[in-house]
Amino acid sequence: MSDTMQSTAPAKRLSGATAVLDNDDQTIAPPTPTTATSPRFDLDVAKADKELKNAEAARGRFDDVTQTEAAPGSDYVPPKLSQGRKWALLSILSLAMFIDVLGYSAFFVLTESIARDLHVLYEQSSWVITSYSVTFAAFLLFWGRVSDLYSATIVFVGGFTGLGLLSLIISFLKDKYSFFVIRALAGIAGSALIPSSYRLITRIFEPQELTLAFTVYGLSGAISNMCGTIIAGVLMINHGHGQLAAWRWFFRLLTVIILPASVASYILIPRYPGSESGDVRVAKWRKLDLPGALMMCAGIVLIILGLTLGASYGWKKAGFLAPFLLSWPLFIGFFLWENYLGDQALLPPKTWRIPNFTVLIILALEVYAWWGINFLPLTEYFITVANESAILAATRSLPEGIIALFVTILLGAVPVLVSRPKWTITVGLLLGATGYVLMAQPHTYVGTEYWRWIFPAMIIGSGGNAAIFSAVNVAVMVSSPPEMAGVTGAVLQVALQVGVAVAFGVQAGLLTTNPGGLSNVDNIHASFYFQVGWVVVWLIGFVVLFRPGKAPATDPEAAVPIA
Structure with a gap:
């Protein structure tokens, strides 16, 4: 399939000439003169007219449903992308998701080193992660709206470039205050990537390709979740000091990955305009x-x-x-x-009328929290209580990432499991609760107890949670109108981020219920049992409130099944 521009003009009836449709490149050959008295004249005109309409109808289906709509009053005609270019673009967008998750999973290992080097007090150490996540979550909706109104391409490229440059600056900082401030700015830049990626995916791919595209997009998060602790653990093998500290090389590694990718995104991603780029009736800044x-x-x-x-x-x-x-x-x-x-709102009220949108967004509060609630205390337990190396602690958590990767690949191969998510999510919640019940049983988290309880708990629970994440991600985005893809994707990410922040806050209190902190496994058990109850509440609410049905596509009369 070539990258040539496609016409969206309606087919017009020919007069005094015939037109021939070329089936290979779908272009119109020059008209061939004929006479009004030709006995084949009416037949030729009717046949050519029918072929033109069929071709334009096919093109129209692509333009109308795959979110390549032009704005009112705009002359923009979207490019026809080859499959190779589509998947190359998806790889760049997925890299943004990879970097986002990497910034969380790696810091389960790196936080202690950063806090020590920058003289961060123990009670302030959570800000090593939170300084990024708080601004990341706060600006998601804003960037989602900007992506919908202006150009998701500009938002993505600008955010990616900014994140790469700020990561380089962070790698040289010497005090905690500048670290927290620049990390917060990096969170603003990073938050631009996710809603713009959602918007771009809905414009790049055709409707029948969206389920697979969003599944692959989610797959990058599963891979990053698996790789983050391992990458951090490998860097920690060499205990450098000063400017050679392992955590500084982590940020430099991010820069090396991000900046070339941002250049590639600038070159390869089409300059898609916003959904209202040609509408001058209301100043766009007011619509922000x-x-x-x-x-x-x-x-x-x-x-x-x-x-x-x-x-x-x-x-x-x-x-x-x-x-x-x-x-x-x-x-x-x-x-x-x-x-x-x-x-005209940042979050239009009609967003909540998308079928099952509210239920899925509430459910999203649980997804990242499931991984975070066991990743953080177990990693710290392995390192500080069991006195294991960072790489060994990271390896112990590896089963969660591997099974999440496997489940996401399976869902991509069997897309019906995510296109009709009710049973996938229900089973995933049951598995997630089971995983935490098992994690709350051992008296120690190393030795034979690890293999008896923690290893199977990670396989069962993380696999179920990965299924939930993929199903929710696909269901929310496929059911959303294309002109709202940036905002709906942003709302989903806000729910994911706020959910894990609330969960960490509750867990921090539970980990001090009994004397000893992490060294007292009863505290860890208490936080895990809380998570069991949380998952069960989500399970009951989902089963009761979720309504299988059809969600609106671009055309209000069209529908996309989501359950």
């Missing part, structure tokens, strides 16, 4: 809904800040109570404001 974006950003920052400070300093301290309580009026005000604005 800056007041709504500010309220949502502030609300997310405050709630994550409150949970983090509460976990570090106590739940009765002003550091928790003030930001946590202030966040709720902002969230309430945000949704009232969005309802007032209607379709």
